Amino acid sequence: MENVEEHKAAPEEKPKEARSQESRKEHETQHKAELPSGGRHISERVGTVLFAVIGAIIGYASYAINVPLYSLALAIVVAVVLWAVLAKALKVAEARKWWSGKIILYIFMWLVVWTILFNALTVRAL
Numbered sequence: 001m002e003n004v005e006e007h008k009a010a011p012e013e014k015p016k017e018a019r020s021q022e023s024r025k026e027h028e029t030q031h032k033a034e035l036p037s038g039g040r041h042i043s044e045r046v047g048t049v050l051f052a053v054i055g056a057i058i059g060y061a062s063y064a065i066n067v068p069l070y071s072l073a074l075a076i077v078v079a080v081v082l083w084a085v086l087a088k089a090l091k092v093a094e095a096r097k098w099w100s101g102k103i104i105l106y107i108f109m110w111l112v113v114w115t116i117l118f119n120a121l122t123v124r125a126l
Contacts, residue, residue, distance in 0.1 A: 043091070043092055046090060047086055047102055048105065050082070050086060051086075051103070051106040051109075052105050052109050054082055055106040055108070056109045056110070056113045058074060058075050058078050058106075058110050059109060059110040059113025059114040060113055060117065062074060062075060062110065063113075063114050063118060071114070075110050079103060083099050083102075083103070087099070
């Protein structure tokens with residue numbers, strides 16, 4: 001006699017594409033539930049734009065001050081204050097991790113704007 005259990009039909013497996021789509025949808029749903037806005041990291045975009053724009057503004061202010069030590073102090077103080085204000089305003093959970101990439105952008109924008117203004121305006125005046 002044949003074993004009846006051997007002839008039972010195997011449950012139908014979903015195609016690999018369908019499984020990956022379901023797991024992706026499940027991950028997105030879970031990820032959106034974790035975010036307060038329900039969207040995709042709006043604080044990342046807002047923070048990046050603000051750090052870049054304010055870095056450029058402080059670069060201009062540093063050129064206007066025209067004292068290197070005061071310019072550096074201004075840039076550092078504004079960066080720390082900006083970080084504290086934005087971390088609270090955007091309700092960032094991991095503030096240190098969130099800040100690390102943006103401070104590089106801020107310093108880069110500050111330095112680039114200050115250097116361009118210094119070279120374009122000061123060198124011509126000489």
